Amino acid sequence: MxxxxxxxxxxxxxxxxxxxxxxxxxxxxxxxxxxxxxxxxxxxxxxxxxxxxxxxxxxxxxxxxxxxxxxxxTLSRTFASYVRGMKKIEEAKVTRQSEADAILRDYEESLPIRQFLLGNLYRSPEDGIQRFRVPLDILGRSLDHxxxxxxxxxxxxxxxxxxxxxxxxxxxxxxxxxxxxxxxxxxxxxxxxxxxxxxxxxxxxxxxxxxxxxxxxxxxxxx
The missing domain is CATH 3.40.50.1820 (Alpha/Beta hydrolase fold, catalytic domain)
Incomplete structure (x- = not known):
């Protein structure tokens, strides 16, 4: 699939x-x-x-x-907030999901929702930094549509x-x-x-x- x-x-x-x-x-x-x-x-x-x-x-x-x-x-403003939080995670160059979750907690209080969003993370084999599979810039620009x-x-x-x-x-x-x-x-x-x-x-x-x-x-x- x-x-x-x-x-x-x-x-x-x-x-x-x-x-x-x-x-x-x-x-x-x-x-x-x-x-x-x-x-x-x-x-x-x-x-x-x-x-x-x-x-x-x-x-x-x-x-x-x-x-x-x-x-x-009109989409809820939470979607734009999620994108900002996910960008913040990438900027922080975290290596553990717990670190990413701590950052995202400022943008979403629900643990199941944070876990869903963080399911897009993967660990780069080159440097061990966790990054998102989704292109955050493209999705951020597309929210209005x-x-x-x-x-x-x-x-x-x-x-x-x-x-x-x-x-x-x-x-x-x-x-x-x-x-x-x-x-x-x-x-x-x-x-x-x-x-x-x-x-x-x-x-x-x-x-x-x-x-x-x-x-x-x-x-x-x-x-």
Whole structure:
């Protein structure tokens, strides 16, 4: 498997928007001969999965969108704060993850979220310094675009197969007033609320797992 561009060990590219990431995802599915996969994505990954399903509905069997919706929003300032914290870690040239965690604690108090962010660190074999795999400058410059959604009109794109939307009740990204637009783009959608913030997979992993398994096994979501 590969991560989205500019994440994990996937290639870095100055362009970082949902049209490009959707093209990457659909090309990956085609190149690997995947037959109607279920797409599960959180946050940026959720919008990429939704966009791929709307662009090529015949390619995708089901969608699980985690704490994001098919609308334009303003990103929380915490994302920019995370990038600043991660840059601070690189500037400090730390050699231990505990040192990185101590720096990031000034930017995020939740240990599970810090652990998630620090999962991008790797130790350079040349000098032992821990660096991030993700290109922080590119991601920092792209933040203004990552609240957007490439589809604006449900009359022009609709995904009529099963879709699950999982939202954190303490998060702002899927408020009740966007549920009608979700229903227009994804008329067979189900909604599950989990008592967590935006990083609900890290905060409530078992509740998330149960929600997804229940959705995938539900006879009502069969094609």
């Amino acid at each position: 590969k991560d989205l561009r500019n994440h994990g060990e996937s290639p870095h590219d100055p362009r970082h928007d949902y049209v490009a990431m959707t093209e990457d995802l659909l090309a990956f599915i085609d190149q690997h001969g995947l037959k109607e996969p279920t797409l599960i994505g959180h946050s940026m990954g959720a919008k990429t999965a939704m966009s791929a399903a709307l662009r090529s509905p015949e390619t995708v069997a089901k969608v699980v969108a985690v704490d994001n919706a098919p609308v334009d929003v 990552l609240g957007d959604f490439p589809y604006k009109n449900p009359g022009e794109a609709r995904y009529t197969k099963p879709a699950l939307f999982v939202r954190g009740t303490q998060s702002k990204y899927v408020p009740d007033d966007v549920l009608p637009i979700i229903g227009q783009f994804f008329p067979r959608f189900q909604l599950v609320d989990i008592d967590a913030g935006h990083w609900l997979i890290s905060e409530q992993p078992e509740a998330f797992r149960q929600a997804v398994v229940s959705f995938l096994q539900d006879p009502e979501t069969a094609q």
